[in-house]
Amino acid sequence: MRDQFYVIGQPIGHSMSPTMHNEWFESNNLSGHYSAKEVGITDLESVIGEFRSTVKGFNVTAPLKVEIMKFLDVIDPLAKNIGAVNTVINQDGLLYGKNTDGIGYCRGLSMVLKNPIEQENILIIGAGGAARAILYSLLHLGVKHISITNRTLENAHELLDGKLFNDVKVISISDAEENLENYSLIIQTTSLGMKPNEDQVPLSLHNLSSKTIVSDLIYSPFKTAFLKEAEKRNAIIQNGLPMFIYQGALAFQEWTGIFPNTIDAYKILETKLGGTKC
Known part of the structure; x- marks a missing residue:
C-alpha cells in the first residue's frame, strides 16, 4: 500500500x-x-x-x-x-x-537574484502571516537590511513581537514610496491583486529603480497589476509560483x-x- x-x-x-x-x-x-x-x-x-x-x-x-x-x-x-x-x-x-514557507520563498528567489540574498536591501509590504514567515526566514539567513511597510503600522510593529532587531525598520507607505529606488528587492505579501481586487496595488512604484527585483507572492493571476506596473518600469519581476x-x-x-x-x-x-x- x-x-x-x-x-x-x-x-x-x-x-x-x-x-x-x-x-x-x-x-x-x-x-x-x-x-x-x-x-x-x-x-x-x-x-x-x-x-x-x-x-x-x-x-x-x-x-x-x-x-x-x-x-x-x-x-x-x-x-x-x-x-x-x-x-x-x-x-x-x-x-x-x-x-518551509519563508525558506521556500528565499530558495525561489534564486531564479532572479544576482547577488547573495544577505546583501540585498529589502522592503517587505504587508504584515500578515506570509510577511512574518519571510521576515524571520530572511533574518535566519543573515539578511542585514530589511524595512517593513503596511497601511496599519501597528500591525507591522507586531511582526517583531516586541523584539529589537537592528536590521529591521518599520516605515510608512509614504516613506517607502519616497525611498523606493534604494531597495534592491521589494516583496509584496498582501492579498491586493487577487480577486476581487485585481486592479489594486499596495503602493505607488513611481520611484522604482529598473535595477530592483519586484516579487509578488500571488501567482493567480499569474501577473498581478503590481507586477505589470513594475515590468513597465523595466524592473525584474517574479510571481509567487x-x-x-x-x-x-x-x-x-x-x-x-x-x-x-x-x-x-x-x-x-x-x-x-x-x-x-x-
Missing part, C-alpha cells in the same frame, strides 16, 4: 499541491500518494488523531497554520519564531512541525530525503495556470 500524504485546510479544492507532489512521487519512483482534504478548525484535533497512525506527512494551509501547533509533539525553532507550521513529518506517531514550488519541494525532502525536480514542476504548473514565466 502506498504511503499517504495530504494537504489540509479550508477551502482546499483549488490546491495545486496534489498535482505537484504526485508528479514528484511518480518521477522519483516512490510509492507515495498526495491528496487534498477539507479540514476546518473544529475538525482539526480529530483529523490529527487519525493522521498519527495513517499518514507519513502532511502540509497545512489556511486557516490551520497556527492552530496546528497545539497538536504537535516537536516544533522547529524557526517555525516557533514564525508562529506557524505548514509542514508536518510523522515519525512513528510523533509529529514534527516545520515551516517559485515560492509555492520550493516550499513544497522542501516538504517533500523532509518526508522522503529527496529534493525533487523544481524546474519540471514550474513548467507543469505554469501551463496549468495559463501563464508565461516571469
Whole structure:
C-alpha cells in the first residue's frame, strides 16, 4: 500500500499541491500518494488523531497554520519564531512541525537574484502571516537590511513581537514610496491583486529603480497589476509560483530525503495556470 500524504485546510479544492507532489512521487519512483482534504478548525484535533497512525506527512494551509501547533509533539525553532507550521513529518506517531514557507520563498528567489540574498536591501509590504514567515526566514539567513511597510503600522510593529532587531525598520507607505529606488528587492505579501481586487496595488512604484527585483507572492493571476506596473518600469519581476514550488519541494525532502525536480514542476504548473514565466 502506498504511503499517504495530504494537504489540509479550508477551502482546499483549488490546491495545486496534489498535482505537484504526485508528479514528484511518480518521477522519483516512490510509492507515495498526495491528496487534498477539507479540514476546518473544529475538525482539526480529530483529523490529527487519525493522521498519527495513517499518514507519513502532511502540509497545512489556511486557516490551520497556527492552530496546528497545539497538536504537535516537536516544533522547529524557526517555525516557533514564525508562529506557524505548514509542514508536518510523522515519525512513528510523533509529529514534527516545520515551516518551509519563508525558506521556500528565499530558495525561489534564486531564479532572479544576482547577488547573495544577505546583501540585498529589502522592503517587505504587508504584515500578515506570509510577511512574518519571510521576515524571520530572511533574518535566519543573515539578511542585514530589511524595512517593513503596511497601511496599519501597528500591525507591522507586531511582526517583531516586541523584539529589537537592528536590521529591521518599520516605515510608512509614504516613506517607502519616497525611498523606493534604494531597495534592491521589494516583496509584496498582501492579498491586493487577487480577486476581487485585481486592479489594486499596495503602493505607488513611481520611484522604482529598473535595477530592483519586484516579487509578488500571488501567482493567480499569474501577473498581478503590481507586477505589470513594475515590468513597465523595466524592473525584474517574479510571481509567487517559485515560492509555492520550493516550499513544497522542501516538504517533500523532509518526508522522503529527496529534493525533487523544481524546474519540471514550474513548467507543469505554469501551463496549468495559463501563464508565461516571469
